[in-house]
Amino acid sequence: MSSPNPRKRPAQGSAAAASAMPQHQQQTYYPPTSTPDPLNGWNGSNVNSFMENSGNNLSPYGMLSPPAQAQYNASGTPGTTPSTALARRGNNNQLVVTSHNFNTQQNDVWSYGDESLVPQQNSNNTGEEHDNIEVLEERAQRAKRESQAKRKQIPPFVQKLNSFLEESKNTELIRWSEKGDSFIVLDEDEFAKTLIPELFKHNNYASFVRQLNMYGFHKKVGLSDNSMKASERKNKSPSEYYNPYFRRGHPNLLWLINKPKSGNAKKKSSKRPDEGDGDSDEDGVVLDESVNQTFTPQAPSTRALPAPESGPLQKKDLALVRDQMQNLQQQQAAIAMQITRLQGQHRQLAGQAKLFQDMHNRHENSINAILTFLANVFRKPLEEQGVVNNVNDLFAGIIPNLNMPLGQQQQGSVVDLSDWEQQQPPQSAAMSTPAKSRPRLLPSFPQQGVPLKRSPSASATPPPYAGSQQPPMGTVTELFDQPTDAANTPTYLGQNFQSNPQEGMMRIMQDVNTNAGKGNSSVDLPNLGANASNSMTDDQRNRMLSLISGAQSNNGSSPTATYNNHPQGSASPPVPASTGSAISPILRSAAAFPPPNVQEMARTQEEIDQLQKLQEEQSQHIDQLQNMLGPYSPSGKIPGIDDSNTSYFDEGMDFFLDPNAFHNETNDFDFGNATNDAVNFDPLTEPLPTHDFGGGGLNEGSRIMETNTPSHKSPSPNGTEEILRDDLTDSPGRAHKRQRKG
Amino acid sequence: MSSPNPRKRPAQGSAAAASAMPQHQQQTYYPPTSTPDPLNGWNGSNVNSFMENSGNNLSPYGMLSPPAQAQYNASGTPGTTPSTALARRGNNNQLVVTSHNFNTQQNDVWSYGDESLVPQQNSNNTGEEHDNIEVLEERAQRAKRESQAKRKQIPPFVQKLNSFLEESKNTELIRWSEKGDSFIVLDEDEFAKTLIPELFKHNNYASFVRQLNMYGFHKKVGLSDNSMKASERKNKSPSEYYNPYFRRGHPNLLWLINKPKSGNAKKKSSKRPDEGDGDSDEDGVVLDESVNQTFTPQAPSTRALPAPESGPLQKKDLALVRDQMQNLQQQQAAIAMQITRLQGQHRQLAGQAKLFQDMHNRHENSINAILTFLANVFRKPLEEQGVVNNVNDLFAGIIPNLNMPLGQQQQGSVVDLSDWEQQQPPQSAAMSTPAKSRPRLLPSFPQQGVPLKRSPSASATPPPYAGSQQPPMGTVTELFDQPTDAANTPTYLGQNFQSNPQEGMMRIMQDVNTNAGKGNSSVDLPNLGANASNSMTDDQRNRMLSLISGAQSNNGSSPTATYNNHPQGSASPPVPASTGSAISPILRSAAAFPPPNVQEMARTQEEIDQLQKLQEEQSQHIDQLQNMLGPYSPSGKIPGIDDSNTSYFDEGMDFFLDPNAFHNETNDFDFGNATNDAVNFDPLTEPLPTHDFGGGGLNEGSRIMETNTPSHKSPSPNGTEEILRDDLTDSPGRAHKRQRKG
DNA sequence: GGGAATATTCCC
DNA sequence: GGGAATATTCCC
DSSP, X not given: OOOOOOOOOOOTTTTTTSTTOOGGGOOOOOOOOSOOOTTOOSOXXXXXXXXXXXXXXXXXXOOOOHHHHHHHHHSOOTTOOHHHHHHHXXXXXXXXXXXXXXXXXXXXXXXXXXXXXXXXXXXXXXXXXXXXXXXXXXXXXHHHHHHHHTTOOSOHHHHHHHHHHHOGGGTTXXXXXXXXXXXXXXXXXXXXXXXXXXXXXXXXXXXXXXHHHHTTOEEESSOOOOOSOHHHHTTSOOEEEEOTTOOTTOGGGGGGOOOOOSSOSSOSTTOOSSSOOTTTHHHHSOOOSHHHHHHOOSGGGOSOOOOOOOOOBOHHHHHHHHHHHHHHHHHHHHHHHHHHHHHHHHHHHXXXXXXXXXXXXXXXXXXXXXXXXXXXXXXHHHHHTSSOSSHHHHHHHHOTXXXXXXXXXXXXXXXXXXXXXXXXXXXXXXXXXXXXXXOOOOOOOOOTTSOOSSOOOOOOOOOOOSSOOXXXXXXXXXXXXXXXXXXXXXXXXXXXXXXXXHHHHHHHHHHHHHHHTTTOOSSOHHHHSGGGGGOXXXXXXXXXXXXXXXXXXXXXXXXXXXXXXXXXXXXSOOOHHHHSOTTHHHHHHHTTSOOOOHHHHHHHHHHHHHHHHHHHHHHHHHHHHHHHHGGGSTTSSOTTTSSOSGGGGTTTOGGGTOTTHHHHSOOOOOOTTOOOGGGOOOOOOOOOOOSOSSSOOOXXXXXXXXXXXXXXXXXXXXHHHHHHHHHHHHHHHHHHHHHHTO | OOOOOOOOOOOTTTTTTSTTOOGGGOOOOOOOOSOOOTTOOSOSSOXXXXXXXXXXXXXXXXXXXXHHHHHHHXXXXXXXXXXXXXXXXXXXXXXXXXXXXXXXXXSOGGGOSSGGGOOSTTHHHHTTSSSOHHHHHHHHHHHHHHHHHTTOOSOHHHHHHHHHHHOGGGTTTEEEOTTSSEEEEXXXXXXXXXXXXXXXXXXXXXXXXXXXXXXXXXXXXXXXXXXXXXXXXXXXXXXXXXXXXXXXXXXXXXXXXXXXXXXXXXXXXXOOSSSOOTTTHHHHSOOOSHHHHHHOOSGGGOSOOOXXXXXXXXHHHHHHHHXXXXXHHHHHHHHHHHHHHHHHHHHHHHHHHHHHHHHHHHHXXXXXXHHHHHHHHHHHHHHHTSSOSSHHHHHHHHOTTOOOOOOTTOXXXXXXXXXXXXXXXXOOTTOSOOOSOOXXXXXXXXXXXXXXXXXXXOOOOOOOOSSOOSOOOSSBOOOOSSOOOOSOHHHHHHHHHHHOHHHHHHHHHHHHHHHHTTTOOSSOHHHHHGGGGGOSOHHHHHHHHHHHHTOOSSSOOOTTOOSSSOOTTSSSOOOHXXXXXXXXXXXXXXXXXXXXXXXXXXXXHHHHHHHHHHHHHHHHHHHHHHHHHGGGSTTSSOTTTSSOSGGGGTTTOHHHHOTTHHHHSOOOOOOXXXXXXXXXXXXXXXXXXXSOSSSOOOOHHHHHHHHHHHHHHSOOHHHHHHHHHHHHHHHHHHHHHHHHTO
């Protein structure tokens, strides 16, 4: 601001004069200047007010008089240091650009600018052009309104370029083509030397072309316009440049020209997430806030974006992010698939548990009924045997070592006999609660007295439950492992038989079954069971045994095991390996798992459903992330994602991919060590019909795929507009501030 | 290239002369030029060769003679169009910058440049400076080697700034401070007008300051240097700028000055991932390839980075990515938590299934034992009755409507009686395979003849299995719903009793039990069971009934139901609500789930483990992604992530958060409609010890937290160096190409 | 002092 | 024609 005396222009060749003067300081181009104001160092660097002048609130001449310009300059930047105010003023001084002289070569020179005055006579020039001019003008009006709402300008470069073509003095170097839909640079060298520096800070034609390309101008190859005289061409090769929105007489179309960021202005597929291309921004600027909801299905991220204080992300970083995103998504799909499988299996398992519980209940009912029946029936015959004259004495006699008291807890109706014969080894050390006596479900019936043909067996030691200490209220009678002392055995037993005849029956039966084959039963079986015990043929016996042991019964007599005829090893002590039932070892470990109740199962089902919802949300998130990142890929799709759905799980996930592997297995209920074939049953192995279970069912293995895949192939406009929204909400503020002082 | 005649300089005030001349074309500043070459439009725009000249391969004068410069210019850009070659040549013409005259105010003017000749006498100036000068020089040497390895230059702005200070002619406007560690601009206006355009494309002091700031220069506030004479200050306020690496006599320190991208050069915490700050780049340039492995634990992304064809990522995009990352991670944590729960519940379920299987096995054993016993016992008494003289005839007499043949399929040892009394409604329509007769597991014992006190019941219709058509090979005897015709009932039954006494016994028992209370049993119970049937007191009977019905048996006689004494409703038809067993409705639905076998369970376990592995990998991915994105956050941490671990699941996930809710439930095995209290048992509900199950166990709910949280709080150098690595691998190529033609 | 948009240069 | 680095401007 002070000392405005212009520096003397150094004489040519003065570089050699001062030894300190480096040669690179040569200044060869002297741009034409119209005013000698020394403070205005460079011209044309800011023509932002150009379009405001050409808008609807300016005189048809669109040019400010010098006093008006002075006013313009007076609105300097407040609060800046004098030194920076220098630059500011210099820039403000250059705000006004030639906004008259539009359409120099036409008659409608003064009628442009006002929207209502768009010259119609221009349409004869542009009728066959790539778009209907009316459509373009309509789009331009929308774009203008939108841009002005955002306080955005026509890009300065476009304004400058247009001002070149307004000036009739420039027509020897740059001018409109005959049709007015492109412009021609007749002499690139001279244009660069003389005209470019008028409005740009360089004299570099290449930079000018670079800017042209940046704003969507393309060079026309075959100079279709032959209007040029050969003299005009000189020996220079003229260049013609075209932009669909750069037309003579249609300054409003310039509002459709936007800098297309990094993505080229090619097709609408790979739009930049910034402010939309010039080609289609009025189509993509809608959808402001709705996408945010889609973006944040979960509440924690619904808050406003954290202030993004980060620097520019490098493309390599983006590629990395994209790669990781792919990985994430693939794994998400895999997880979702497996969760589905898991859900189905869990469902089956829960159903199976119910089934087993069911069977168990019915078994107990049946056994209870049997024992009740027997208690009724046997009261008389047993007493008739004369050994005792009531049931209590009978039982005391026939099972001499029966000294087990029936405690208060014994409220069940099915007797556990498994431990009577074999006082088994201690409980498994793995038991979490080894204390106290525990209730047991029906144990296996001791079978050492009955040499079954097929009974590989194992030791029968039903372990205690690991859980609740409360005795169950059901009908299962529990016994203690160690007989608690109750000395008065006979009476007690008799009382017990009266109060618990089922247990008494079981004891009698056990004794009979155990000793029948050996002939040393405590019960007088011949008298009790009458003398028909030998009326069974050997074949009948064998068949019965075979039935009991689960073997086929119709292949006649099998002499391997006889029932009544003193079988081998009758006097020998029971072999541990064959004494117990087959299930004890399993039970021992199985008891380590407290059975969850049905509510828990339902809860688990809920959890799985929730799990899947989470997975879906996550897939959506990744989807949207890739929508965001996808446009940065030239093809608009993430490599490897949409190649094929089947290649998704090539990486060590084959295990989970075969949906039939599950059912190809033999579905025997083979519990590993379970040895008693008689208890094996063949479960039905057909797969479940997958229709409705639990309401929240989802076949998301494929559904997630379907959800994600299309977005890779063509990033949804949602993703782009999500980002557009940000610009929309952000830019007005910035632009407003920028504009404030203009 | 052609028509090199310089444009005439327009006369002052010519703006008004030409009407087409816009006023913004004023050109007020006339930079001093040393050569009149009209092709050299602008000066000083490229001084890249400056440091090469000041390096070790140049004469001490560091300045090229005009012929040398001509050579320099001759190395033009090949293969460019003439028009662009114009610009190229113009730029190449300006390559050489004054590289002599370093340390103008010192005596060691000619000794700089060569590394071995770094002047030591300068250390007296810099001894108290912020760093030891030797340390700085050492770092500068490393930085120089690294930069040159990458074909990088000292930033052009720094070169230009340095060249200002080299020129003695500029000392009235810009010069070193006395200590030589900062420089002073004495007259900002004049400096902007006269000196700035010599090397820059503007005369804007603010832009100059902007560049200073970009390269880490800071203004010194209290002009500590009082060396300036008052006359030198004039009335301008001089400005002093400081950069730790900008020192008189230490040109190599300039290698430490790098443009600090967007992140300011503040502390080392928020380093840009680009090329490292000037402050600490020698520390962060290591770690090239190792991070890539960490980044891609999964094979699919191990391939080389895809060509990053994307544009600059906006900060809003980054913020979005970061937000989505947060969402992903939170959901990941939730999913992991639930997978853990799922795993535990699946474990319990599998254990429960085994437990049920166990109970089933024991029941079967018990039943088999009972029936064996009965077969032994009843042979004689039945024949003694005289009704028939063998067992077969007996059964034919006592159960007249017993016409069920025992088919070939009946190989089990336990008889299913449930449907004998009630020919039940057809099977559920929901059955997937309603055809044929199906095997059934043990049904509940029919109880309508026994008025149980507590039997809410439901109809007993065990549905068929939905699965395999093969009859099970186990010990469960199956019966058909519809009795197949076998007219010769007595004989057939008799044969069957011989071959399958257990079934026969069950039938007898059922008949007796059903009709005992009504007194119309087909079996002559008084004769069979002797006359002791009334020897039970009412109390005994009631207690027995209570036992059967699951009630407490020790509260004495309960007159509500009597067994033998003609109970109420004895002649009435059985009430449907109380006839069947309680479990049928459940079984009907439960049967829809074919029980999976153990291999399936193991497979499920495997899948859960795999699931968790995937989760872990995914967490790692997100972790690394956040490492990448984390540095873009100023605090280095993602907001909301490390606030607290407990707030992770505030959003509707409370359901899954309470680890005790699971066990707080009553764990009764209450199967909804299961009505027979007698079959309820109390499962043990202690939680499982979580140690090793399935080998791949993980407590990842918390583990993932632990893994991720530190990375949020302080982004690991890995993340930053990961990105640095990209620049390192990428930049040499670019720089090399750029340099190729210089 | 610095963020961000635009401009210019360099290079492919 | 366009990617990318650097420069310049504008604004906070």
